[in-house]
Amino acid sequence: MPELPEVETIRRGLQDYILKKKIKQIDILCEKSFIGQPCVGTVENIRRFGKALVLDLDNSNSLMIHLRMTGQLIYDGKERYAAGHPSDNFTDHLPNKQTRVILHFEDGTLFFNDQRKFGFIKIIPTDQVKDEPFIGKLAKEPWEMSPSEFYQKLQKHPKSCIKAVILDQTVICGLGNIYADESLFAAGIHPLKKAGLLSQEEAKRLLEEARKVMDKSIASGGSTMATYVRADGSRGDYLEKFAQVFRREGKPCLKCGSKIIKIKVAGRGTHICPTCQKDFSKEAHD
DNA sequence: CTAGGATCCTGTCAGC
DNA sequence: TGCTGACAGGATCCTA
Numbered sequence: 001m002p003e004l005p006e007v008e009t010i011r012r013g014l015q016d017y018i019l020k021k022k023i024k025q026i027d028i029l030c031e032k033s034f035i036g037q038p039c040v041g042t043v044e045n046i047r048r049f050g051k052a053l054v055l056d057l058d059n060s061n062s063l064m065i066h067l068r069m070t071g072q073l074i075y076d077g078k079e080r081y082a083a084g085h086p087s088d089n090f091t092d093h094l095p096n097k098q099t100r101v102i103l104h105f106e107d108g109t110l111f112f113n114d115q116r117k118f119g120f121i122k123i124i125p126t127d128q129v130k131d132e133p134f135i136g137k138l139a140k141e142p143w144e145m146s147p148s149e150f151y152q153k154l155q156k157h158p159k160s161c162i163k164a165v166i167l168d169q170t171v172i173c174g175l176g177n178i179y180a181d182e183s184l185f186a187a188g189i190h191p192l193k194k195a196g197l198l199s200q201e202e203a204k205r206l207l208e209e210a211r212k213v214m215d216k217s218i219a220s221g222g223s224t225m226a227t228y229v230r231a232d233g234s235r236g237d238y239l240e241k242f243a244q245v246f247r248r249e250g251k252p253c254l255k256c257g258s259k260i261i262k263i264k265v266a267g268r269g270t271h272i273c274p275t276c277q278k279d280f281s282k283e284a285h286d
Numbered sequence: 287c288t289a290g291g292a293t294c295c296t297g298t299c300a301g302c
Numbered sequence: 303t304g305c306t307g308a309c310a311g312g313a314t315c316c317t318a
Binding site for chain 1: 314
């Protein structure tokens with residue numbers, strides 16, 4: 001669920017609440033959601049690697065947090081700061097049914113909620129964070145990758161459709177289902193197009209559009225809304241203002257007016273404008 | 287090695 | 303109403 005812009009938003013937001021604060025106690029409500037031996041300490045640093053957050057403690061251990069599809073982090077102190085998988089329970093009384101881990105701080109509480117239990121918190125020695133399998137394999141983020149480097153990477157998966165390739169965090173890091181669809185639409189590329197058939201120009205355009213949609217999202221605090229604190233429980237839905245195609249099936253394309261359609265690509269729901277994104281997936285390799 | 291599909295888990299929603 | 307299957311903002315494992 002949370003993709004790079006959301007996790008970056010969470011990272012920045014949490015800095016205001018838990019940086020330099022001591023974790024006094026950790027409650028594990030779901031064994032599956034916590035890997036390793038829990039240990040307490042002061043949060044010295046909050047880092048992000050792709051869609052993963054890492055809290056470095058002052059005891060040479062770090063907490064890696066991956067929200068996967070339905071994870072949420074909700075800090076409850078003098079005020080509430082909630083981010084991650086969007087849902088109405090951001091204003092719930094906590095812990096709730098989906099709370100998996102609770103980090104107790106001196107002056108507040110951080111709840112890790114996760115409906116589907118795909119996410120986790122994992123203890124890693126700080127000096128081994130880069131060796132952690134997931135983190136170690138991550139490719140560069142769009143801003144650090146040159147167009148030619150991106151193009152070269154696409155050539156390594158010539159027969160996979162481009163959407164599957166840009167969702168692969170070892171090819172390019174940070175895109176998830178929303179930003180993959182939005183980037184492909186912005187670049188005018190059909191998600192089923194074979195990665196090996198993209199021209200250098202198309203690869204460059206796709207990379208630049210990926211940067212743009214994620215920059216825009218980060219600037220607005222992530223499409224899932226970072227500060228969901230309203231007392232009336234109302235949900236700001238930035239996704240609705242932001243998305244050109246995602247969850248807009250049946251609605252008119254904002255560029256050409258054609259109806260946005262939803263198809264399945266790489267096992268994921270995929271939104272396209274059939275006019276702006278021509279299907280060359282049947283095109284043969286020469 | 288690659289590519290595609292199943293899988294982990296809980297909840298919601300559309301369709302009968 | 304109750305059941306059933308499809309699907310979900312991710313990543314890994316298994317198979318051919």
